[in-house]
Every structure is written in structure tokens, then in C-alpha cells.
Amino acid sequence: MSANRLIYLPLGGAGEIGMNAYVYGYGPAGKERLILVDLGVAFPDMDTSPGVDLILPDVSWLADKLDRLEAIFITHAHEDHIGALAPLWPRLQKKVYARRFTATIGKLKFDEAGLPLDQIVTVGARPDTVEVGPFKVQFVPVSHSIPESSALVIDTPAGRIFHSADFKIDHDPVVGEAWDDARFAEIVKERPVKAMTCDSTNVFSTHEGRSESTLGPALTDLIRSCTGMVVATTFGSNVARLKTLAEAARAANRTVCVLGRSMKRMLSASEEAAVLSAFPKTVSPEEALEVPRRNLMLLATGSQGERRAASAQLSRGKYLGIEMKEGDTFLFSSKTIPGNERDVLRVWNALSEKGVQVIDDQGGKYHVSGHANRPDLEHVHRLILPDMLIPMHGEHRHLAEHARIATESGIAAAVARNGTMLDLSGDVPEVAEYVETGRLYLDGTAIIGALDGVVRDRIRMALNGLVTVTLIVDETNSAMGEPWVETMGLPTKGRGERPLAETMEADLDEVVGRLGRKILADDAKLEEELRKVVRQVAMEEIGKKPEVTVVISRLVAE
């Protein structure tokens, strides 16, 4: 009897939408050979991660088992699947397998980070197979909103896993392979699927998803009806949408100009990987200035209201010499990701102030999602017929709902959040272990732990303001001069007319005058006393308790 087992362990992506990182393992318990599927980022916000550049999954568990890690597979080139590859690869140092377009983007990132390009290996679609350790992995083309998105068929001695990655059912996508039930039926016929790990993003959308190709006519009509310049934004990586928009522009007799680095990069990578055919000719921003407004259409980055992206810059003023005016039209061919509403509305209102007509997706008329809705998920469940379904790519609520509908249709399901290792060897998923996981922050060039306290301190300073107290103590443990107070992020005046800092200094001076040598000799106690005074004065004067840093300088006899 074999003691080998088949395990699944999400290190990211199960409990949030973002920073996908899924581990599969096969072998004796605790000695499984491992592969990692995807290594993505999540995006910081001011509420929980101010000042942070990117959020990465904590892969320490994996980094401690490098002798067991066989390889990394990347399903597609969205940042939430590939964004952490360059920052974290130095900790993992294993070969990365991806299809051509994804590999092209990966190599661009490796190049920028000075990492070895030969560690990224381009793989063809199924039947091409990557064999690493006990795993045989195939990339299965699926429709999504970026070229060459792929599900993975992962064969192990314990059974076949179908890892859906991000997908939608699109029988007529503008870019990439059409959805084909037969392709999946064949996979199942070849070998039944033991476990399906499945995208849960749109489980709450109860209507069938729509094809990208349904957008073209409505977009063309809209653009034709506009008399001024038209600017459309969408995700820079949504190459299909860029093509849909550019073709609608051409049909409306407009010249297209692409604004924004991420968009241009995606388009050039698409050309390099030969996944984009017949994209309408575009002009440069300088050339665009010569085109009559009624014949011009701009494609701009920044659909989520990102402050530095082209859309936000256009909303504030000129961008590369181009300025929006009354009579122009701005289209959000996108949906707003929860949490980005304020930023998106800031752009919208700023454009409105310029007299620009702003149009959102109009409930789906000008945007379709790249993820499968509930009826589509149910269709795929029936197609793949897995023994078990493990929801992934979702917040807890998505995972729970997805598990519920699977269970209702008779498929064994389990909600496994980041750090929950499931044993898939039997007939039903079983929790094998809880593994410590978490988030890392890329902060400037440093990588810090989310719980290191660095960001907590930033949040505290932002909420409470900061008071710095400095005091010099001489060799005899007497205070020299008076305590000095600097405030930052606090009102300069309190209840009275006297500056807050002066009131604090006066009270501190009085207290220091009363303190015994014993306390003056003891840094910790002295700090505590001074901190107490500052907080007390602040409460009285401004009704809040600031953060307090105390710096005691001790003069030593020289």
C-alpha cells in the first residue's frame, strides 16, 4: 500500500481576489514533491497598506522546501497571477513554465529585475506536456481577457487535477481560442478528473456571461454618435477589448492612438507572441494632435482611476499635449473593482467639470467580464464532472457560495482558504494541515512582512498624528535646558490661543522639574513619563491622543 498523497495548498488567492499562488504536491506525507501554480500580486490601499507598492503572497513555506519544489507554472499574464514572480523568484529559483505570450511578459519583467531569462520556458498548448517529478502538466487554452490564458491539466499518480485558472465561456472571443466544450469533454474522456480547482470570481452573477464579440456593434454605434474626441479606457491587459475598441473606432472612421505604458506594452507583447492579428493601425500622440477631434479615438490606461495613469492625467489637464474639452466623450469600457470607486468617480467628476460626457459600462452594454458567471460555472462543473470541486480565486464569500452550488449538484466540495492544505487522495477533500501564510509588502525596494509593524506604525501616525519630544540629560542625570516638542499631523493650536507644542513644552518642563534623579536616569521610565504628559495635554487641548516619540540624549563626560 502506498502512503503517497495528493495535496493542494493555496498560499494566496483563496480568501481574496488577487495574489494567486497555489501549491500542488504528490508523495509521502511531508515529503511530497511540489509545484507552484501562479505567483501574483494584490494591490495595496490606503486603509490597510499605505505607502506599500505591491502585496505579495508569503511563500516562506515553499522557500523552506526548495529541495521539494519542482517548478513554477504561470497560467496567464495578469498581474494577480504573474506580478510577484520577479520579486519572489530569487527566493524560489525554479524553472518557470508558461505559454508564449505569458512567457514574453514574464521575460520583460525578469529583464527589468536582472533575473536570468533562461529560467522562463515557453510551452505549447496541450497536448504539449511538461513532466516534472511525479507531475505531467498541460496548458489548456481557455477564454479570458488576456491572450493565451490557460487552464492546467495536472496529472499525478493519484489522479488528474483540472486547475481552471481564470476563464469565461466565450464561443466567439475577439482574441484567442474560442471556447469549445469538446476540448474539455476530451480531457475527461482521456482520464476522469479527480479534483477541479475553479475560478469563483463571478459566482454571484446569476446570468449567463456574454461574448466579447457582442460589444462591437454597441461600441461602434456609440462612437459614431459622438461629435468630439472619444477616449476609452479599459484594463491595459485586456487585449481583446483594446481590439474591440480599436475596430469600433475604425468602423466609426476614427484614427486610434494608444496612451499609457501598460497598454502599449501589452500590445507589443501581443504582437511579439503573434496572438494579435489585424489590430488597426495606431498613431503617436504627436500625430494625434493633427487629427480632427471628430476623427480621433484614444485608448487610455487607468480604468480604475489610478492617479498616475493616462485617464486621470487627462481628467486633470493635458497629457502629452492632448486635452479633453466640452463636447468630447469619455468611456469606461470596464467595471470598477470594489474599493476603487472613489478614484474612478474622481476621474469622472473631473471630466464632468471639463464638460466632457462620461459614459460607464451601462450595465454591461460596453463591458463584459472575463470570468465565468454562475450558470457558466455550473456548465463547466457538468462538463468536467470532477469528484471534488475546490473553489479558488475568490474572497471567502465567493468560495463558500461556489462550494455550496457544487455540493448542491452532488460534487464533494471544500472551502480552503490560504494556508489550508487539503488532502485530495480520497473520495472527498480533507484538511491535512493548516500552514502559516500571510502577506508580504513590496515597499520601495524592501520586502517586509505585513505583520512586521511597519505599516501599523504608518497607519497610527496617519490616524493620530505624531509628537516628538527631545530632552537632553547631563552626566549627573539632570535635564539640560527644556524639553523640546515637534508635532506633525496635528493642529497647531488647541483650545487656547497658545500653540499646542508650547503648551506641551511648558507642561513637560514642569514635570521634568519634579522628576527625581532615579527616573531621569532610567530611559524607559523617563520616556513613559514624558509620553504620558504629551498625551494628557493633547487630550485636553485637541481631544485626541497622538503617537509620541521620545528622544533622550545623554551627555557623557568626554
Next chain:
Amino acid sequence: MSANRLIYLPLGGAGEIGMNAYVYGYGPAGKERLILVDLGVAFPDMDTSPGVDLILPDVSWLADKLDRLEAIFITHAHEDHIGALAPLWPRLQKKVYARRFTATIGKLKFDEAGLPLDQIVTVGARPDTVEVGPFKVQFVPVSHSIPESSALVIDTPAGRIFHSADFKIDHDPVVGEAWDDARFAEIVKERPVKAMTCDSTNVFSTHEGRSESTLGPALTDLIRSCTGMVVATTFGSNVARLKTLAEAARAANRTVCVLGRSMKRMLSASEEAAVLSAFPKTVSPEEALEVPRRNLMLLATGSQGERRAASAQLSRGKYLGIEMKEGDTFLFSSKTIPGNERDVLRVWNALSEKGVQVIDDQGGKYHVSGHANRPDLEHVHRLILPDMLIPMHGEHRHLAEHARIATESGIAAAVARNGTMLDLSGDVPEVAEYVETGRLYLDGTAIIGALDGVVRDRIRMALNGLVTVTLIVDETNSAMGEPWVETMGLPTKGRGERPLAETMEADLDEVVGRLGRKILADDAKLEEELRKVVRQVAMEEIGKKPEVTVVISRLVAE
């Protein structure tokens, strides 16, 4: 010929949803007698106003003209209309007129703030009339989501103004007066309306609004279908919804318990003002613990995910001894205000982790808005037939769209953002003047200006972290000892293994050693030198430039 004019000046609420404050004036230019309608707050967020408690409109313009200000009118008791009254009343010191329920809430706030209760005057609905200076003001009952919401009829020698305040068309509201076209037709018949200032909140909602009373049956069905405890949240001030929910609970054979201060306060004020009849009997949280879960329904505050509210507390653990469990149901009978998505989803996901079934408004099945949708606005335009329409209560995009639909139907309209004074004396609105306006922050007990730099410093500390450098300089302008560095909100280590603060200290020490006496004698130059070193080291070590506070202590001969 009279040189008198009729003016409108929004100081808040026109350019945002929140902090409503509208001024009307009549008299010779620059000497108009003035009234203020509403004095509300907006709510802070971490992105733009961290640590702030409330955002208030800057009423300096008005405070400088107290000899011309006649009175304050409050249309209803929502925080965005009444919330700034207590904090700002000391600067205005004028009588406040409101209907009974609104006055009850106002007095509670005045009482807490130690302000004179007799300054709040209770007024009956039209035909009751308040005469102040050249103004005759009547409160006209309208349907909204809080009792005794009122539009205002403001009569001046230059014509009649209809100030809609917040309203919806509801022919069968659960609380308050039903909408009645005849009431408004009569107003117009009595005297034509020169200008209508009008709620713009829902101008982008293209379907007709629905009555509060349509929710009851669906809510009752839902609650009946639940087997565990049911918790529902909505705005605490939505007294109609509380009644709808409580009655649905009773119909489903459940006992109701109300959790959360703001909800209880609204219910008791409703009773005091006699605007709430036949509200089902409620039990205390202690009593609720004795009720079988299948017979219990809680009404909880916190529909926007507020961290300290009852809903968020229930999502995290026990609240007043009550705990949600697998099999229970939580209902958001509310919509999420843009910007609150993350907080709301945090509560949802936390409940999902407990195995609680969470249900949102299901696209309107369990929630209706308190504001008029576009067809309802158009209906009211036709009913009031104003010469001019001035959109209010909206972001710029709402105002612009509302003005557009008015113009399309032949009504003169103007978009007037905060600070834009319109002259309404003629046939069309004309911009008379731009007045300086802005936002004040209530921060603890202090009121600070939004542009004072206090909050800017907090944001900078949050984004960049802070380094404090202290250096002692003796009487001869020589550095004593070494520069000392404290970091806050920064990684403790940089590229190397050495602590970041130590690397900074070493570099600072070296630079200080090289500095001439002249620089050491000059605080500004010395600070600049030290700041430069700190930023340089930080860029090298951690790839970001922190905020830097330099404290130079100069020893003087004693």
C-alpha cells in the same frame, strides 16, 4: 427701479454627496439678507482625510456676515443635513427652524454639545410659515427615508423658490406622509415657482423609484425561509426600513431586538415626535439571548461596514453576548455608498467565515432608495414648472446630468458648485460671484482647515514613513556626540544586514564631521544637509524617500 437681487450660494453639497449647506439671499447686491438651509457633514476616509472625525463645510463666508444672516433651516435629520449644526452653530448663533422630529434630533445634539436648546424652534408643516427678514419659509412634507423630511417653499419679493431637499416619490410610505401631486400643484397654483433647487442623487437611475411598502412581502418571505437567527442591517436613521423589517419579522413569527446606539436613538426620537406608530415590541439583548434562534430577528447598525458598529462587531465575534453561527442569516437591507465597498465586504467575508448566509439587497428586492430616480425627477420638474432649475445634492457629474435633462425639457438650468453664487433675479440663472469655500475637519475636538497642512502631513507620514534626526550642537558650534536617528513606519533593515537607522547614523556622522562651523551655526542649512543625507541613504537602502524631521538642540552657556 429696485436693485434688489435674489441669490443662491451652495457652501456644501454641490459637488459632493454630503455636507449640505445652501445660502439664499435677497436684497441689494452685497447687502442681501441671508438664510442658511441645512448644515450637514461629510464623512472622512483614509485616502484623503485620515484621522479626521467629521468633515464640515467652511462657513467663513457666512460667519463674516452674521449681521445679514437671519436664520437657519434644517430640512431633515440626516447627518449630511444636520450633522454640522452643533459643531458650527457657535460660529453662526442664529435661530434654527425645523419640524418636530428634526428638532428633536437637533436638541439631542445641542444638549450633548452644551448649546442653548431654545435656539431650536419647532415649526409645523405648511401652511405654517416662518417669516424672517424678506423671507417667508414653509416646510412641505416629502417622502424620504427619515421622518418629517421636508422641501421648503421660500417666498421672497423676487419670487418663489422651491428647495426640494432630499425626496423620493412614494405614494405608500411606511412612515410619514404619502407623496401627493396635488400638494405640489397647489403650491404652484398659489404662486408660480421661479427657481427650483433640486436633489440630484439618483439622476443616473433610469427606472422609476419604488415605494418602501413594496419591500414588506419579499422581506417576510425571506425571513420565513430562514431557520436560524436573522440579523438585518440598514441605515440607523431609516426609520421606515426599521419598521418594514420589524413588521416582516413579526409576520414571520420572530421577536425583534435592536442593536446599536444610532438606531435606538432614532427610534426613541421617532416615538418622542410621534411619527412612528405601531412599531412592533422589541426586546433587550439580554432577553434576546433567551429567545430561540429561529424566533429571533436582530436589527443592527453598520450597513456601511463601520468597524465599531453592531454588524461589524457581530461579524468579528460576540456582541452583547450574542453570536452569529452557521445556519444564521445576515441581510444588508441597504446599498453600499461608493467608497465603503471594502468595509462592507470585510463584514460579509467575516460572516461567511462563520458559516452565516449573507444576503445583499439583491438588486432592489430588499432595499429601495430614498431619493428620486430620473423619471421621478422629470415628473417633479413638470409638476413644479420652475423657470429655472438648479441641481444640488450631487457630485459634479450628477449636477451636470440633472442640468442637462432640465435644459432638454426647456427649463433654464445652471450647474453651480460650492462657492458659485447665482443671481436668480432674471429669467435665467447667472453667475454673480465665486466665493471662497472649502472643507473644515473636526479632528478630536479641534476644527482645522482642510488645507492647513495637518492632514497632508499625516498622509505623507503614512505613505513615506518618518525619520527623526536629533543632533546636539554646543556653544562653539561643534556637534556634540553623534547624530541620533529614530525611524517610524520604515523597514528596520535595508539592502544590507545592518539596521537602517545605524546606516543613516554612520553616514550622518561622517557628513557632520565634514561640515564647517558656518553650516553648523545655521539651523536651516544644517537641517537641509542632514535631511539630504537621510533621504539619500533611504533611497539606496530601501528605495523610498521618507519624511524627515530634524531636531537640533543647541547648548548655551549657562
